[in-house]
Amino acid sequence: MEDCAAYGVKVAVVMASGFGEVDAVVGTGQRSGRMVEVAHKAGMRIVGPNSQGLANFGTGAIASFSTMFMDMDRAEGARSRC
Numbered sequence: 001m002e003d004c005a006a007y008g009v010k011v012a013v014v015m016a017s018g019f020g021e022v023d024a025v026v027g028t029g030q031r032s033g034r035m036v037e038v039a040h041k042a043g044m045r046i047v048g049p050n051s052q053g054l055a056n057f058g059t060g061a062i063a064s065f066s067t068m069f070m071d072m073d074r075a076e077g078a079r080s081r082c
Helices: 002-006 028-042
Strands: 011-013 045-047 053-056 061-064
Touching: 002 028, 028 045
Parallel strands: 011 045
Antiparallel strands: 053 061
Protein backbone atom coordinates (compact mmCIF):
# COMPACT_ATOMS: atom_id res chain seq x y z
CA MET A 1 0.00 0.00 0.00
CA GLU A 2 2.88 2.33 0.77
CA ASP A 3 4.39 1.73 -2.68
CA CYS A 4 1.01 2.37 -4.31
CA ALA A 5 0.63 5.61 -2.36
CA ALA A 6 4.14 6.71 -3.38
CA TYR A 7 3.28 6.18 -7.07
CA GLY A 8 0.00 8.09 -6.79
CA VAL A 9 -2.30 5.08 -7.24
CA LYS A 10 -5.91 6.11 -6.57
CA VAL A 11 -7.62 2.70 -6.30
CA ALA A 12 -6.20 -0.62 -5.04
CA VAL A 13 -7.87 -4.01 -5.23
CA VAL A 14 -6.52 -6.19 -2.42
CA MET A 15 -6.92 -9.83 -3.43
CA ALA A 16 -5.55 -11.27 -0.19
CA SER A 17 -7.19 -12.77 2.86
CA GLY A 18 -6.17 -13.15 6.49
CA PHE A 19 -6.68 -9.55 7.60
CA GLY A 20 -9.72 -8.68 9.73
CA GLU A 21 -11.95 -11.54 8.67
CA VAL A 22 -9.92 -14.22 10.49
CA ASP A 23 -9.95 -13.88 14.28
CA ALA A 24 -7.36 -16.61 14.85
CA VAL A 25 -4.61 -14.75 12.96
CA VAL A 26 -2.55 -12.59 15.30
CA GLY A 27 -1.88 -9.01 14.22
CA THR A 28 -4.47 -8.90 11.44
CA GLY A 29 -6.17 -5.84 12.84
CA GLN A 30 -2.89 -3.94 12.93
CA ARG A 31 -2.07 -4.79 9.30
CA SER A 32 -5.49 -3.88 7.96
CA GLY A 33 -5.53 -0.72 10.08
CA ARG A 34 -2.13 0.33 8.70
CA MET A 35 -3.33 -0.40 5.16
CA VAL A 36 -6.38 1.83 5.65
CA GLU A 37 -4.29 4.56 7.29
CA VAL A 38 -1.81 4.70 4.39
CA ALA A 39 -4.59 4.68 1.80
CA HIS A 40 -6.56 7.39 3.60
CA LYS A 41 -3.55 9.72 3.83
CA ALA A 42 -2.90 9.25 0.10
CA GLY A 43 -6.55 9.75 -0.91
CA MET A 44 -6.63 6.17 -2.19
CA ARG A 45 -9.70 3.90 -2.27
CA ILE A 46 -9.40 0.22 -1.34
CA VAL A 47 -11.52 -2.66 -2.59
CA GLY A 48 -10.98 -5.61 -0.26
CA PRO A 49 -9.12 -7.22 1.33
CA ASN A 50 -10.40 -10.65 0.37
CA SER A 51 -11.91 -9.36 -2.87
CA GLN A 52 -12.20 -11.21 -6.16
CA GLY A 53 -11.93 -7.90 -8.01
CA LEU A 54 -14.25 -5.62 -9.91
CA ALA A 55 -16.48 -5.90 -12.95
CA ASN A 56 -18.04 -2.94 -14.75
CA PHE A 57 -20.76 -4.39 -16.95
CA GLY A 58 -21.45 -1.01 -18.53
CA THR A 59 -17.99 -0.74 -20.05
CA GLY A 60 -16.98 -4.40 -20.00
CA ALA A 61 -13.90 -3.66 -17.86
CA ILE A 62 -13.01 -6.59 -15.62
CA ALA A 63 -10.24 -6.59 -13.00
CA SER A 64 -10.45 -10.04 -11.46
CA PHE A 65 -8.54 -13.28 -11.17
CA SER A 66 -11.81 -15.22 -11.47
CA THR A 67 -12.49 -16.92 -14.80
CA MET A 68 -16.23 -16.69 -14.19
CA PHE A 69 -16.55 -13.72 -16.54
CA MET A 70 -14.80 -15.57 -19.36
CA ASP A 71 -16.68 -18.84 -18.83
CA MET A 72 -20.17 -17.36 -19.12
CA ASP A 73 -21.80 -15.40 -21.93
CA ARG A 74 -22.92 -11.91 -21.04
CA ALA A 75 -26.68 -11.71 -20.52
CA GLU A 76 -28.40 -8.50 -21.46
CA GLY A 77 -30.79 -7.22 -18.83
CA ALA A 78 -32.86 -4.20 -17.87
CA ARG A 79 -30.85 -1.09 -17.16
CA SER A 80 -31.06 0.46 -13.75
CA ARG A 81 -32.33 4.02 -13.43
CA CYS A 82 -30.15 4.72 -10.39
